[in-house]
Amino acid sequence: MTDAFAHFPPGAKCTRCREYPSIRLTSHHVIFCADCFLHYFQTAVKRAMKKFGIAQNVPLLVAVSGGKDSLALWDVLNRLDFRTKGLHVNLGIKDFSGASSAAVKQFADSRGLPWSEYALEEALGYTLPEIRKRTRRKICSVCGTIKRQLLNRLAVREGFTNLAMGHNLDDEAGRLLGNMVRHRTEYLEKQYPYLPSSHPRMPAKLKPLYRLEAHEIRTYCKLADIVPVESKCPYSRGATSHSFKEALHFLEQKMPGTKRDFLFTYVDRRKPPMPDSAYGVCGVCGEPAYSDLCSVCNLLGQVREKDEKDNINQ
Numbered sequence: 001m002t003d004a005f006a007h008f009p010p011g012a013k014c015t016r017c018r019e020y021p022s023i024r025l026t027s028h029h030v031i032f033c034a035d036c037f038l039h040y041f042q043t044a045v046k047r048a049m050k051k052f053g054i055a056q057n058v059p060l061l062v063a064v065s066g067g068k069d070s071l072a073l074w075d076v077l078n079r080l081d082f083r084t085k086g087l088h089v090n091l092g093i094k095d096f097s098g099a100s101s102a103a104v105k106q107f108a109d110s111r112g113l114p115w116s117e118y119a120l121e122e123a124l125g126y127t128l129p130e131i132r133k134r135t136r137r138k139i140c141s142v143c144g145t146i147k148r149q150l151l152n153r154l155a156v157r158e159g160f161t162n163l164a165m166g167h168n169l170d171d172e173a174g175r176l177l178g179n180m181v182r183h184r185t186e187y188l189e190k191q192y193p194y195l196p197s198s199h200p201r202m203p204a205k206l207k208p209l210y211r212l213e214a215h216e217i218r219t220y221c222k223l224a225d226i227v228p229v230e231s232k233c234p235y236s237r238g239a240t241s242h243s244f245k246e247a248l249h250f251l252e253q254k255m256p257g258t259k260r261d262f263l264f265t266y267v268d269r270r271k272p273p274m275p276d277s278a279y280g281v282c283g284v285c286g287e288p289a290y291s292d293l294c295s296v297c298n299l300l301g302q303v304r305e306k307d308e309k310d311n312i313n314q
């Protein structure tokens with residue numbers, strides 16, 4: 001979807017306050033002035049937080065990548081008087097990680113917000129490019145697995161029981177479509193924007209932007225003076241999730257509102273999933289895992305093995 005900013009003829013009126021509008025939201029069939037758009041945006045997040053049962057005094061760790069979604073999330077939670085701290089994982093992807101970290105720093109400094117940064121290399125002994133060289137698995141999904149566990153681990157270390165993530169409506173709708181197409185019932189059951197903690201070493205996860213589309217978040221960033229990292233991750237091209245998002249984008253253009261309907265009719269009728277009782281702990285690192293070895297330790301085992309082989313062959 002393109003930018004929501006639009007030009008309107010003289011005499012046009014904001015759907016909410018009747019002032020002159022500057023923004024069109026086709027999926028809602030409304031036109032807004034900037035103030036009413038901000039009101040709409042904040043209301044969507046408030047509504048999500050209410051649904052998750054999270055009050056303003058609950059400390060939230062916000063996982064910030066430096067991209068538009070997580071910075072907008074941190075900004076709106078802060079404006080709504082939630083108690084937040086940012087957490088950034090530096091993946092060690094040359095220019096991209098440097099720029100991402102700088103975007104987080106610039107944002108946090110300009111608003112006086114606290115945050116921590118951890119380097120993947122320090123946590124696991126390898127940067128993401130180093131892992132990429134030593135595995136045949138798709139790096140995007142490897143990265144997702146690593147980030148998931150690391151964010152859990154760091155949230156516990158930082159003393160938080162709630163971790164807020166920046167996934168938006170397009171991400172969630174794309175994931176829903178992907179899971180439906182592949183009949184992944186175990187994932188479909190867990191497709192909900194709030195997941196309770198399933199283990200003492202695992203925070204509850206919330207996605208307060210699940211009611212907002214990517215283009216609405218871009219518009220919010222412009223209005224709220226948020227400057228996200230401009231570059232894209234060099235490894236993200238070709239991820240299958242993009243194709244599902246594109247399919248929904250196609251339908252959305254033909255029938256505005258389809259994407260929202262698709263996600264909300266699924267999610268809003270459901271109750272939050274129960275904590276997952278299948279978790280044990282990894283015998284190597286002690287993190288929550290479905291079997292004796294967690295997927296990160298499994299991956300690191302392969303990576304180290306490859307390292308050793310390469311050293312022998314040198």
Ligand code: AMP
Pocket residue numbers: 062063064065069070087088089090091147164165166167
């Ligand atoms: P992605 O999977 O890259 O679309 O990211 C989804 C969400 O995960 C983001 O909105 C952030 O909340 C979080 N996230 C992604 N990358 C990082 C990172 N490097 N550090 C901290 N949080 C991240």
Ligand code: FES
Pocket residue numbers: 139140143144233234235236
């Ligand atoms: Fe994980 Fe690009 S951010 S592969």
Ligand code: ZN
Pocket residue numbers: 282283284285286287293294295296297298
């Ligand atoms: Zn492990």
